[in-house]
Amino acid sequence: MNRSYQDQLHIEGRFWMLGALLLFLSAPIILSLGTGVWPTWQHFLPGFFATAVIFWPVTTIEVFTFSPMLGSGSTYLAFVTGNLTSLKVPAALNAQDALGVEKGTDEGDVISTLAVASSSIITTLIIFIGALLIIPLSPLLESPALKPAFDNIIPALFGALGIVYIAKRIKIAVIPLLVMLIFFPLVPGSGGLVGIMVPVGVVISIIIARILYKKGLIS
Numbered sequence: 632m633n634r635s636y637q638d639q640l641h642i643e644g645r646f647w648m649l650g651a652l653l654l655f656l657s658a659p660i661i662l663s664l665g666t667g668v669w670p671t672w673q674h675f676l677p678g679f680f681a682t683a684v685i686f687w688p689v690t691t692i693e694v695f696t697f698s699p700m701l702g703s704g705s706t707y708l709a710f711v712t713g714n715l716t717s718l719k720v721p722a723a724l725n726a727q728d729a730l731g732v733e734k735g736t737d738e739g740d741v742i743s744t745l746a747v748a749s750s751s752i753i754t755t756l757i758i759f760i761g762a763l764l765i766i767p768l769s770p771l772l773e774s775p776a777l778k779p780a781f782d783n784i785i786p787a788l789f790g791a792l793g794i795v796y797i798a799k800r801i802k803i804a805v806i807p808l809l810v811m812l813i814f815f816p817l818v819p820g821s822g823g824l825v826g827i828m829v830p831v832g833v834v835i836s837i838i839i840a841r842i843l844y845k846k847g848l849i850s
Contacts, residue, residue, distance in 0.1 A: 640703050641703070643707075648707055693715060693716075700743075702723075702735070702740030703740055704743070705723055705740070705747040708744065709723075714754065716825075717788065719750055722746045723746045802848060802849055806836075807832045807836050811828065814828070
């Protein structure tokens with residue numbers, strides 16, 4: 632993938648991300664213009680900082696964690712469309728693994744972009760269909776029989792995806808896995824720290840991999 636293509640990709644990616652940001656901000660602005668009701672600073676600032684203190688660090692961490700997995704093209708697309716942890720990253724990794732391409736290569740970048748784009752289109756179609764059918768399907772979706780399934784969608788998704796990579800590199804995976812299995816049950820309220828603990832697990836994995844490589848236990 633030549634340099635000019637990469638430069639053009641970053642220019643267009645930044646342009647569309649700024650455009651998406653303006654669209655996100657346009658909804659509350661248009662509502663306020665239409666109704667004449669504007670948020671006051673005394674109510675806006677506490678809510679803003681309470682949210683930003685959580686989401687800004689997590690989002691920054693996600694950029695450094697997920698960008699190498701996704702590649703240049705799909706990173707912009709994934710961060711604009713959202714749902715990285717539950718949809719975009721698993722879709723990209725699974726597509727790369729299914730086709731046997733290496734992450735960080737030109738081929739991996741192309742496959743990742745196609746996977747994220749397909750995931751975004753399918754998600755939009757499903758949301759559209761769901762919006763049309765939400766009322767007639769509400770009794771079924773809210774039934775006690777289906778509640779456990781909806782509560783465990785993300786664990787099931789990452790469990791199925793993770794076992795593939797754990798099985799490939801069990802020596803590297805065992806220590807981070809044990810750390811997380813000990814941390815989450817013992818720390819109250821740690822479920823909200825998943826976004827922060829993902830890069831922590833990555834750092835632990837890198838350190839373990841480095842140690843094992845130096846000892847000649849992995850190649």
